Amino acid sequence: xxxxxxxxxxxxxxxxxxxxxxxxxxxxxxxxxxxxxxxxxxxxxxxxxxxxxxxxxxxxxxxxxxxxxxxxxxxxxxxxxxxxxxxxxxxxxxxxxxxxxxxxxxxxxxxxxxxxxxxxxxxxxxxxxxxxxxxxxxxxxxxxxxxxxxxxxxxxxxxxxxxxxxxxxxxxxxxxxxxxxxxxxxxxxxx
Numbered sequence: 001x002x003x004x005x006x007x008x009x010x011x012x013x014x015x016x017x018x019x020x021x022x023x024x025x026x027x028x029x030x031x032x033x034x035x036x037x038x039x040x041x042x043x044x045x046x047x048x049x050x051x052x053x054x055x056x057x058x059x060x061x062x063x064x065x066x067x068x069x070x071x072x073x074x075x076x077x078x079x080x081x082x083x084x085x086x087x088x089x090x091x092x093x094x095x096x097x098x099x100x101x102x103x104x105x106x107x108x109x110x111x112x113x114x115x116x117x118x119x120x121x122x123x124x125x126x127x128x129x130x131x132x133x134x135x136x137x138x139x140x141x142x143x144x145x146x147x148x149x150x151x152x153x154x155x156x157x158x159x160x161x162x163x164x165x166x167x168x169x170x171x172x173x174x175x176x177x178x179x180x181x182x183x184x185x186x187x188x189x190x191x
Contacts, residue, residue: 022065029055029062050096057085057092080137083149087129090156094122094163101167114169118162125155 033055040048064081067073098118102110129152136145 019069022062022069026062026066029059033059047096047099050092050099054089054092054096057089061085076137076140080133083129083132083137083152086153086156087126090125090159091122094118094159097163097167101163101170104167104170112166114162114166118159118166121155121162122159125152125159128152128155 033052036048036051036055040052061081064073064078068075068078098115128148132145132149132152135141135148139145
């Protein structure tokens with residue numbers, strides 16, 4: 001190192017990494033949203049529309065994250081957006097994955113224990129998200145609000161694991177006898 005340079009003059013890694021990560025998230029979200037929206041207009045399906053809605057929720061959070069870097073958006077508003085769009089994202093992903101999973105299940109097998117457990121934990125995550133908004137952002141009681149917010153995030157994670165389990169169980173456990181599984185299960189299972 002040159003003796004005339006002060007080590008404090010160099011930018012700290014956090015000063016470079018945080019804005020780079022936020023802008024990368026914005027660019028990646030924007031690119032994904034443009035691609036899926038274009039695909040919706042070219043070849044419309046309900047799943048693609050749902051994915052566009054998921055992309056829009058991600059885009060809103062990416063914009064809020066970039067605005068937060070320049071202190072354009074207050075932390076309270078960012079917290080409200082983060083919690084609201086986390087729950088909305090989870091609801092959309094559960095709906096999309098249920099739609100996909102419905103294609104793999106036989107009609108009489110579509111509503112089993114995993115289905116109802118997923119709906120229950122999704123509803124629980126929504127209630128916890130709303131409680132988090134009320135306690136942490138509305139009443140501004142940070143300690144208990146943070147605990148409820150963490151519980152809402154954990155419930156979202158459990159809901160996502162359950163819905164993926166529900167949707168792809170038929171792909172993993174294809175029945176041995178021919179004719180018992182829908183053709184889509186065989187195709188995806190083979191792939």
